[in-house]
Amino acid sequence: MKQISIPDTTKASLDRIAAVNKKLNAIIYLDREKVLKEAEGTRRNVGGIATRGIPIAIKDNICVKDEPTTCASRILKGFKPPYDATVIRKLKNAGFITVGKANMDEFAFGSSCETSCYGPTRNPWNLEMIPGGSSGGSAAAVAAGEVSMALGSDTGGSVRQPAALCGIVGMKPTYGRVSRYGLIAFASSLDQIGPLTANVTDCAALLNVISGHDEMDSTSADLPVPDFTKSLVKNAKKLKIGVPKEYFPEGGIDKEVEKAISKSKDVLKSSGAEIVDISLPNTEYALSCYYIIAPAEASSNLARFDGDQYGLREDAKGTIEMHTKTRTAGFGDEAKRRILLGTYSLSSGYYKAYYLKAMKVRTLIKNDFLQAFKVCDVILTATSPTAAFKIGEKINDPLSMYLSDIFTIPANLAGIPGISVPCGFTKSGLPVGMQFLAKPFDEETLIRTAYTFEQNTDFHKKKPNL
Amino acid sequence: MKQRIDKKTVRHVARLSRISLSGKEVALYQKQLADILDYINQLNKADTTGTPPTSHPLESLKNVFREDRVRKSLPAEKALQNAPERKDDFFSVPKIIE
Amino acid sequence: MKNFEVVIGLEVHVHLLTQSKAFCGCSTKFGLPPNSATCPVCLGLPGVLPVLNEKAFLYAVKTALALNCQIQDVIKFDRKNYYYPDLPKNFQISQYEMPLAHNGYVDIEHSGREKKIRINRVHLEEDAGKLMHDEKRGLSYLDLNRTGIPLLEIVSEPDLRSAEETSTYLQNIKSILLYLKVSDCNMEEGSLRCDANISVRPKGENALGVKAELKNMNSFKAVRDALSYEGRRQIDLRKKGEKIAQETRLWDEAKAMTAPMRTKEETHDYRYFPEPDLAPFTIERVEIEKIKSALPELPQVKKKRFISKYKVSEYDANALTRDRAVSDFFEETIRIVDKPKEIVNWLLGDVAAILNERKIPIEKAPFKPAHLASILRLIQSEEITGKIAKEVLQGVFDTGSQPEAIVDKKGLKQIKDAGELSGIIEGVLTENKKSVEDYKKGKKNAITFMVGQVMKKTKGKANPQKVNEILRKKLGSQI
Missing domain, CATH: 1.10.10.410 (Arc Repressor Mutant, subunit A)
Known part of the structure; x- marks a missing residue:
């Protein structure tokens, strides 16, 4: 293999962005000169780290010190955090070159990357289509080769679903595996930062860098981090893969997607895995449960955006009026919808019927998985019930938009890890993704399963024609 | 909870959230929230008798502390770098009209 | 005409004496330049997370135990959501559903009667920032140094029946906190604050009247004055057959009256829910017992012991035990010279006067128990007169020298020849x-x-x- 210098790799990435980003709108902030200078500096700083010099895009809800971090929202206009998120600190220490901020649904509220104040990101496989969301910019940037890797965040499928729709690999680690310090919170009990990469090998490498206990995050697990690249083994022998019947509802999953999944099962079977039927009986409640808990937490997390200390401020005489004007002008429709929904379900009189009930149902969903993992090592599902849909198709129908996360949400509620890998294409050439789920802190089995599948297929090698 | 969210409640919730809505928006959000709540109401079918609530996915996690040690603060200049308005080293905000 | 009684419940807020804040490493020091003791966490910047200060938690447990509370098996934090510019996140990390402790009490003695004041709950939360108002320009200036300082809230049951009783209760709480060394209880600097719920009802009736929440009482005197004013105001209204409004009222020190807070009509709906950024806390029973047995002797117990052991009057015992350092000084002096009556007279008389005049606490004074013991011995052996002893006392405060040396140097020895x-x-x-x-x-x-x-x-x-x-x-x- 030809050795390419770090500045050259970086320049290639910047050139690719210059060539295709206008079509995609995946990267929303980039300081070309600064990035090039950083790359030069990294070249001189010799070291044996494998990840040195890799260009990586950062979802716009992860704080990078003194660079704009806006969650793709007007309300954070001009905000430059005076600190680095823990994952950014780790990336910098490992010699990554952070190449710009990636587009997203405003505050990660969405599954289509259409609610960004910077306009929608387009799917590299078909520019009429959404790339998925909310980490749509991260997924499109990797799929289009603008960067080698990207960081996203996953609260209900926001890494896995766009990865599936853009034909790349996306992982949501176990809740607590990766520090959330510096990730602008959407729903604190569900959020996890995760890698979006072109293949499983890169996913393992990136996960190695970002994982681990952080004293700045009370909810990060104080557990040893294995070397995930050691799980890059092409071997599915003795692997029991559970297929939950609730994830294949009549009429609830696109026929082409179902077909791709069914073929994938055969690939795994012939690699030595055993496929078993399982049941996750409380699956039907997951979406409802999620749409109580996530907006409730979001309504509180987003209360701080009021124009007092940073971001947008609308002029007004008094503080209540200023807060109200600022928030009304600063938040988009979907953000407002979720804030209203969350405020409603927390307000007195509704707390017990909604929030408390949802926390109990969450226990049921979690227990479903615990039971299932007694009989299998990995669970296999489609990542999304459909391939990418048209821009604008669901934007005025929130409920149908919410349904596109129906297969990814349960993992966030249960806190378990999940990965999406490319597993086929529709007739019209849109990628289809398959999801694997595992026990808490068993990302190793996910990587092994995903790698084995990837090495037995060619889907990850196909690139969009831009 | 089979009752549908009414306009008065939408307005109340908007006020609590410091968001102002036009009459048209109130009507739109009322309809959309009602649809979502109708869907969400299926939770009532789930039998949760005796089920404890999960407020946190990592059950084993408890007693996470930090030591009582003073760490370096940000310089005031850095703390105020994003301030829309400031007066010396204070954040400046419109007065509170109660 | 019916007789009315005043019913008061007190919410005491106290800063815990930790080095760093409740959820971040910024200093808790008072009087630093504006916004210089802040970091992304206490500024509530997007993306930050809280991590609880262990000492704040332990101090809170200690205090709850000293207040005879039961520590809960599972302790959780909740978010209290409301908008205010001094609250950067627009929610306060507090405790609602599963607070630190419940069901305690404090003994108070008032007009010779002993009474238990029940404590409903004790919980830990974070303090807010400080706002300064510029009326002329219509602006407020925000300093977030205080944001995140650990704050303990002690909520009493409505067991208090007068302004004086409430003041005694507050004094007792303050003494306990000082004994535990968990707070400096400095009311001027805001490290001890309180709000009161006050209502009146006809004597003999059980149901509570409509209450007013009383705020802005910044000294013990203000607590007494505000509550007696408000009690009288409510009773007068009731006697005239008028209704009492449920409202928040502020004490106006200058006008010596309470007045309703100007407030826009907004129902309070704090939308409490479990703080997802903090895991739950538990503390083992054995650990609790250990902390309990390591608690110092508390003022009420010490007071009774002083009365029975040293035969001091109840009045003097109260004065001696209010401050742990004074009571320690008293007992240390007794250990050297067994003259409780004389020691009390000196401590509460001339010594207290000098301390007061020089504005120093006894533990920081150059005057030590050995000095007092020497002075008493010099008097007893007729080396010096009582009058001269006062001069010697001043001398010790001025120079820190031994009383004998001062007597020699100044030639103060008594003439007996x-x-x-x-x-x-x-x-x-x-x-x-x-x-x-x-x-x-x-x-x-x-x-x-x-x-x-x-x-x-x-x-x-x-x-x-x-x-x-x-x-x-x-x-x-x-x-």
């Missing part, structure tokens, strides 16, 4: 013929004047008994 005294007295008699005459005419108190003159000549060093004795003898012999 009869010969020496006789000479001085002769002089006084010659110079005050008029008084001698008066005495002989039967004005017996003329002798007091002459003793005074002797004292003046000896600068107070003459032994008063001896002077009296010799004077009488001499006056008698002159007849």
Whole structure:
């Protein structure tokens, strides 16, 4: 293999962005000169780290010190955090070159990357289509080769679903595996930062860098981090893969997607895995449960955006009026919808019927998985019930938009890890993704399963024609 | 909870959230929230008798502390770098009209 | 006309004396330049997370135990959501559903009666920032140094029946906190604050009246004045048959009255829910027992012991035990010289006066128990007079020297020698013929004047008994 210098790799990435980003709108902030200078500096700083010099895009809800971090929202206009998120600190220490901020649904509220104040990101496989969301910019940037890797965040499928729709690999680690310090919170009990990469090998490498206990995050697990690249083994022998019947509802999953999944099962079977039927009986409640808990937490997390200390401020005489004007002008429709929904379900009189009930149902969903993992090592599902849909198709129908996360949400509620890998294409050439789920802190089995599948297929090698 | 969210409640919730809505928006959000709540109401079918609530996915996690040690603060200049308005080293905000 | 009684419940907020804030590493020091003790966490910037200060938690547990509370098995934090510019996240990390502790009490003694004031709950939360108002420009200026300082809230049941009783209760809470060394309880700097719920009802009735929430009481005097004013105001209204509004009222020190807070009509709906960024906390029973047994003797217990052991009056025992350092000083002095009565008199009299005048706490004074013991011994052995002792006391405060050294250096030793005294007295008699005459005419108190003159000549060093004795003898012999 030809050795390419770090500045050259970086320049290639910047050139690719210059060539295709206008079509995609995946990267929303980039300081070309600064990035090039950083790359030069990294070249001189010799070291044996494998990840040195890799260009990586950062979802716009992860704080990078003194660079704009806006969650793709007007309300954070001009905000430059005076600190680095823990994952950014780790990336910098490992010699990554952070190449710009990636587009997203405003505050990660969405599954289509259409609610960004910077306009929608387009799917590299078909520019009429959404790339998925909310980490749509991260997924499109990797799929289009603008960067080698990207960081996203996953609260209900926001890494896995766009990865599936853009034909790349996306992982949501176990809740607590990766520090959330510096990730602008959407729903604190569900959020996890995760890698979006072109293949499983890169996913393992990136996960190695970002994982681990952080004293700045009370909810990060104080557990040893294995070397995930050691799980890059092409071997599915003795692997029991559970297929939950609730994830294949009549009429609830696109026929082409179902077909791709069914073929994938055969690939795994012939690699030595055993496929078993399982049941996750409380699956039907997951979406409802999620749409109580996530907006409730979001309504509180987003209360701080009021124009007092940073971001947008609308002029007004008094503080209540200023807060109200600022928030009304600063938040988009979907953000407002979720804030209203969350405020409603927390307000007195509704707390017990909604929030408390949802926390109990969450226990049921979690227990479903615990039971299932007694009989299998990995669970296999489609990542999304459909391939990418048209821009604008669901934007005025929130409920149908919410349904596109129906297969990814349960993992966030249960806190378990999940990965999406490319597993086929529709007739019209849109990628289809398959999801694997595992026990808490068993990302190793996910990587092994995903790698084995990837090495037995060619889907990850196909690139969009831009 | 089979009752549908009414306009008065939408307005109340908007006020609590410091968001102002036009009459048209109130009507739109009322309809959309009602649809979502109708869907969400299926939770009532789930039998949760005796089920404890999960407020946190990592059950084993408890007693996470930090030591009582003073760490370096940000310089005031850095703390105020994003301030829309400031007066010396204070954040400046419109007065509170109660 | 019906008799009314006042019903008061108190919410006490106290800063815990940690080095760093509740959820971040910024300093808790008072009086730093604006916004210089802040970091992304206490500024509530997007993306930050809280991590609880272990010492704040332990101090809270200690206090709850000293207040006779039950520590809960599972302790959780909740978010209290409301918009205010001094609250950067627009929610406060507090405790609602599963607070630190419940069901405690504090004993108070008021007008000779002992009473238990029940404590409903004790919980830990974070303080908010400080706003300064610029009325002229219509702006408020925000300093977030105070944001995130650990705050303990102690909520009483409505068991208090008067302003005085409430003040005593607050004083007792303050003493306990000082004994535990968990707070400096400085009301001027805002490290001890309180709000009251106050209502009135006809005596004998059980149901509570409509309550007002009373705020802005920044001293013990303000607590007493505000509550007695508000109690009277409500009773007057009720007697006139008028209704009492449920409202928040502010104490106006200058006008010496309470007035409703101007507030826009907004129902409070704090939308409490479990703080997802903090895991739950538990504390083992054995650990609780360990903390409990390591608690210092608390003021109420100490007070009773002082009364029975040292036979001090209840009034004095109260004064001695209010401050742990004073009570320690008292007992340490007793260990050296067993004169409780004298020690109390000195401690609560001249020593307290000097401390007050110099505005220093006893533990920081150069005057130590050994000094007081020496002074008492010098008096007992008639080396110095009581009057001189006061001078010696000032000397110790000024120089930190031993009392004996001060007596020597300044030549303050008492004159007891009869010969020496006789000479001085002769002089006084010659110079005050008029008084001698008066005495002989039967004005017996003329002798007091002459003793005074002797004292003046000896600068107070003459032994008063001896002077009296010799004077009488001499006056008698002159007849």
